Amino acid sequence: MESNSHIEQRAARNVIKLQCAPLDKVRIGFVGLGVRAKRAVERMMHIEGAEVVAICDLVEANIEEAQHIITSNGNAPADTFCDSEGWMRVCEHKNVDLVYICTDWLSHAKISLYAMECGKHAATEVPAATSIEECHRLVETAERTRRHCIMLENCCYDEFELTLLRMAQEGVLGEIIHGEGSYLHDLRERIQSNDDGGRKWANWQVDFMKKHNGNPYPTHGLGPVALAMGIHRGDRMKSLVSLSSKRISSGALVGNMNSSIITTEKGHTILVQHCISLPHPYSRSFVLSGTKGYAQKYPVPIMALDPEGDRAITNDELTALLARYTHPFVEQYKPIGEPLCGRRWIDYAMDSRLIYCLRKGLPLDMDVYDAAEWSCLVELTEKSAAMGGAPVEIPDFTNGCWQQQEGHSFAL
Numbered sequence: 001m002e003s004n005s006h007i008e009q010r011a012a013r014n015v016i017k018l019q020c021a022p023l024d025k026v027r028i029g030f031v032g033l034g035v036r037a038k039r040a041v042e043r044m045m046h047i048e049g050a051e052v053v054a055i056c057d058l059v060e061a062n063i064e065e066a067q068h069i070i071t072s073n074g075n076a077p078a079d080t081f082c083d084s085e086g087w088m089r090v091c092e093h094k095n096v097d098l099v100y101i102c103t104d105w106l107s108h109a110k111i112s113l114y115a116m117e118c119g120k121h122a123a124t125e126v127p128a129a130t131s132i133e134e135c136h137r138l139v140e141t142a143e144r145t146r147r148h149c150i151m152l153e154n155c156c157y158d159e160f161e162l163t164l165l166r167m168a169q170e171g172v173l174g175e176i177i178h179g180e181g182s183y184l185h186d187l188r189e190r191i192q193s194n195d196d197g198g199r200k201w202a203n204w205q206v207d208f209m210k211k212h213n214g215n216p217y218p219t220h221g222l223g224p225v226a227l228a229m230g231i232h233r234g235d236r237m238k239s240l241v242s243l244s245s246k247r248i249s250s251g252a253l254v255g256n257m258n259s260s261i262i263t264t265e266k267g268h269t270i271l272v273q274h275c276i277s278l279p280h281p282y283s284r285s286f287v288l289s290g291t292k293g294y295a296q297k298y299p300v301p302i303m304a305l306d307p308e309g310d311r312a313i314t315n316d317e318l319t320a321l322l323a324r325y326t327h328p329f330v331e332q333y334k335p336i337g338e339p340l341c342g343r344r345w346i347d348y349a350m351d352s353r354l355i356y357c358l359r360k361g362l363p364l365d366m367d368v369y370d371a372a373e374w375s376c377l378v379e380l381t382e383k384s385a386a387m388g389g390a391p392v393e394i395p396d397f398t399n400g401c402w403q404q405q406e407g408h409s410f411a412l
C-alpha cells in the first residue's frame with residue numbers, strides 16, 4: 001500500500017500529455033518480426049521521417065524477410081539480432097529512438113520496460129501487459145524515465161470509431177451512459193493450426209489461453225469505447241465483474257465466452273466480451289448508448305437519435321450523418337493508407353500519427369495510462385471470474401489525475 005505522500009509525489013510527475021524533444025527522424029528498432037511486425041515494417045517504408053535501423057526475432061527466416069522489405073525499398077540494411085537477448089541489444093542500440101514491439105503477449109511489458117530504461121520510447125502491440133503488476137511498472141517507469149509508452153491499439157483509428165468519437169465529443173449522443181466493446185472472432189482453425197497468416201514461432205496464443213480463463217485480449221473492444229467515454233479524461237474505470245462460460249475440455253481453447261461489466265466513477269457502465277472459439281460473425285460490438293442517441297457498429301452499423309430514439313435511422317440518413325461527422329484523420333490517412341494496406345489502412349493511420357507526434361514533440365494519441373487501464377483487464381477479468389463474478393477494483397493508475405483533462409483530444 002503506497003503512502004499518501006508517495007501518491008502525491010507520483011501524481012506530481014504524471015505523464016499525461018507528455019511532450020518530449022522533437023525527433024528529426026524516428027529511428028525504429030523492431031522486436032519480433034512475425035506476421036504483424038512485417039506488415040508494420042512495410043508500412044514504415046511509406047511514412048515520412050520513419051527509418052528502421054535495427055530488427056530482431058528468434059526465427060532467422062523472419063529476419064531475412066523483414067530485411068528484404070527494408071532493402072528492396074532502397075534503404076540501408078538494418079542491424080540484425082537473432083538470439084534470446086537480441087531484444088536487449090535493440091533497446092540499447094545507440095541509433096534507436098523508438099522500440100516497436102510485436103512479440104507474444106507475455107513479453108510485451110518486459111521489453112517496453114527495458115526500452116524505457118534505455119531511454120527509448122516504447123510502442124507495443126496489444127495487450128501492453130498481462131498482469132496488474134506489469135501495468136503498474138509500465139506507468140511508474142514512464143513517469144520516472146519521461147518516455148512515451150503507447151499501446152498500438154489500431155481499432156481506435158477505424159473509421160466508424162473515429163467518427164463516433166467526434167460525434168460523442170460534439171454532444172450528438174448526449175451523456176454516454178453505457179458502452180460495449182468486444183472481440184468476437186471465430187479463430188478456431190487459425191489459432192489451433194498457428195497459421196494465422198504464416199506464423200513461424202510457438203503457438204503462444206493457445207499456450208496463454210490454456211492457462212487463463214478471463215479476457216486475454218480486451219483492448220480492441222475497450223479502447224475506442226474508453227476514448228469516447230473519457231476514461232482518465234474526466235471519468236475513470238472503478239470496478240468490474242466478470243464471468244467466463246464453461247471450458248471445452250477437449251479443445252485447446254478454453255473459456256468459450258468471457259463477459260465483463262465495468263462501472264465508472266460517474267456511474268456509467270461498459271460491457272466487454274471476448275470469444276474466439278465459437279461460430280460468430282466478426283464483431284467488436286462498439287456500442288455507445290447516450291441520453292440523446294445510440295450507435296452500434298457490429299454486426300451492422302445502426303444509429304437512433306432523439307426525438308425518434310426508438311427508430312433506427314435509415315441507411316441513407318446514416319450514410320449522410322456519418323459523412324457529416326467524418327473524422328479528419330479518416331480524410332487524411334485513408335486515401336493513402338487504403339491503396340497500400342487495404343482494410344489495414346487503420347494501421348497506417350496509427351503509425352503515421354505515432355511518427356508525426358514524435359517528430360513534432362507532441363503528446364501521443366494514447367498514453368501509458370490507457371495502456372495500463374485497458375490491459376489490466378487481462379488479470380482482473382480472470383480474478384473476478386474465478387470468484388464467480390465478484391466485483392474487483394480497478395486501480396487508479398493516474399494517482400488521482402484522471403480529472404485533469406475533460407475528454408480525449410488529438411494533438412495537432
Ligand SMILES: NC(=O)c1ccc[n+]([C@@H]2O[C@H](COP(=O)([O-])OP(=O)(O)OC[C@H]3O[C@@H](n4cnc5c(N)ncnc54)[C@H](O)[C@@H]3O)[C@@H](O)[C@H]2O)c1
Binds near residue numbers: 037084087154200
Ligand atoms: N492489433 C492487431 O490488430 C493485431 C493483429 C495481429 C496480431 N497482433 C498482436 O501482434 C503480436 C504479434 O502477433 P503475430 O501474429 O505477429 O505473432 P507471430 O508469432 O507471427 O510473431 C511473434 C514473433 O515474436 C518473436 N519473438 C518472441 N519473443 C521474442 C523475443 N524475446 N525476442 C525477439 N523476438 C521474439 C517470435 O519469434 C515471433 O516471430 C501479438 O501481440 C498479437 O496479439 C495485433
